[in-house]
Amino acid sequence: MKRDEIVRRDKQFLWHPYTPMDAYIAEVDPIVVASAAGSWLTDLDGTRYLDGNSSWWVASLGHGHPRLLRVLAEQSATLAHCSLAGITHEPGVRLAEELCAIAPPGLSRVFYTDNGSTSIEVAVKMAAQLWRQSGAPRKSRFVALEGAFHGDTLGATSLGGIEVFRRPFANIVFDCVHVPSPAEGGHERAFEAIARILRAEGDSIAAVVIEPVVQGAAGMQIYDPAYLRALRELTRETDVLLIVDEVFTGYGRTGPMWACEHAGITPDLLCLGKAFASLLPMGATLATERVFDAFRGPKENALYYGHTFCGHPLGAALAREVLAIYRDEAVLAQVARKGRRIAQAFDALAALPGVERVRSIGMIGAADLADGAAGYLGPVGWRVYEEARKRGAYLRPLGSTVYVCPPLTISDEDLDRLLEILDESIRAVR
Numbered sequence: 001m002k003r004d005e006i007v008r009r010d011k012q013f014l015w016h017p018y019t020p021m022d023a024y025i026a027e028v029d030p031i032v033v034a035s036a037a038g039s040w041l042t043d044l045d046g047t048r049y050l051d052g053n054s055s056w057w058v059a060s061l062g063h064g065h066p067r068l069l070r071v072l073a074e075q076s077a078t079l080a081h082c083s084l085a086g087i088t089h090e091p092g093v094r095l096a097e098e099l100c101a102i103a104p105p106g107l108s109r110v111f112y113t114d115n116g117s118t119s120i121e122v123a124v125k126m127a128a129q130l131w132r133q134s135g136a137p138r139k140s141r142f143v144a145l146e147g148a149f150h151g152d153t154l155g156a157t158s159l160g161g162i163e164v165f166r167r168p169f170a171n172i173v174f175d176c177v178h179v180p181s182p183a184e185g186g187h188e189r190a191f192e193a194i195a196r197i198l199r200a201e202g203d204s205i206a207a208v209v210i211e212p213v214v215q216g217a218a219g220m221q222i223y224d225p226a227y228l229r230a231l232r233e234l235t236r237e238t239d240v241l242l243i244v245d246e247v248f249t250g251y252g253r254t255g256p257m258w259a260c261e262h263a264g265i266t267p268d269l270l271c272l273g274k275a276f277a278s279l280l281p282m283g284a285t286l287a288t289e290r291v292f293d294a295f296r297g298p299k300e301n302a303l304y305y306g307h308t309f310c311g312h313p314l315g316a317a318l319a320r321e322v323l324a325i326y327r328d329e330a331v332l333a334q335v336a337r338k339g340r341r342i343a344q345a346f347d348a349l350a351a352l353p354g355v356e357r358v359r360s361i362g363m364i365g366a367a368d369l370a371d372g373a374a375g376y377l378g379p380v381g382w383r384v385y386e387e388a389r390k391r392g393a394y395l396r397p398l399g400s401t402v403y404v405c406p407p408l409t410i411s412d413e414d415l416d417r418l419l420e421i422l423d424e425s426i427r428a429v430r
Ligand SMILES: *Cc1c(COP(=O)(O)O)cnc(C)c1O
Pocket: 115, 116, 117, 118, 120, 149, 150, 151, 152, 211, 216, 217, 245, 246, 247, 248, 249, 273, 274
């Protein structure tokens, strides 16, 4: 199909995620991705774009890694699909074992899901059911942070603390207490707030759900790991489960393999997705033996839950190869080095007119632009997006926050170019 024909039929038949469709149909000439390799997306018209957000935070190893493509072909030729319903397969078994070996110590059981949202859903259900069969059925409410994002299924939406995403569903979500974010106005004060709630109402609370160290969709809000460490103590003291959402922060995005490592903690449940299987939808929820034990015994204690595609052999084989590539290409060491480059570049952006605040951690850098209080739906981030596109980078904003979140394996040269484009694009909209 010709490029303009694809765009025409796109606008006739497609409904895009997170997209006001009227504005899209009237104004947007989308990038039509024909191929992707390494850190680059190539439009059908031949224009190349640096993938500034790793295609929605997924492609930590870039696009088209030859080892992943080889495993995909090999696994497809032997076992492309089967269920995990009381039968098993080697890629799934080996992956579970490998995950337990590198997870924060104490996480010893792997439950497979098919994306980030469902890895949260199952964690929520595990927490709720655990208390019912541990003699504390009143413990059924959840606590999450203001600005939290845990996915788009209804359970994950209930936990979400981003007003624009939550509002249409406010009348159908389950009960979740939203507490101040440690990224806003000091983590000590935020901790006092959650401590008050857990100490007063812990006997009705099942779990705290939290993005460790970085609240991604809230605009890359970074907070002090001391909060997470204190929260782990607090949840132990008040007998509340701690569910950590590493869907975005896992796999070295913030430096170490798990953002939990900044605080040296092990949660009761840890949720994975995105970079996990690199190019197929797949997720996992890791549990401690204490959580697992609550589901043993009589048959009615079992977890009657499972997504059709959970433990998909292709995803499992890919996820194993992802871990092998992390080892063989010393990906975390690359992050340590390139992260310093990102930090320097964002520190420099702070001096530009119109930039209100900058921050960075690992392979994430973010800058808040002055938007006259227009908030998430304001135009300034999109103006930078357009400028960046003219210069050869795909830099989708989060409201008035512009950020980079490139493949961890991006070359030094491409990283420098990406940071340069961001700098030029911010200057251009002023
Ligand atoms: C993206 C994301 C999710 C949801 O993952 P999906 O694969 O889109 O369902 C959950 N939590 C966090 C922190 C995320 O960034």
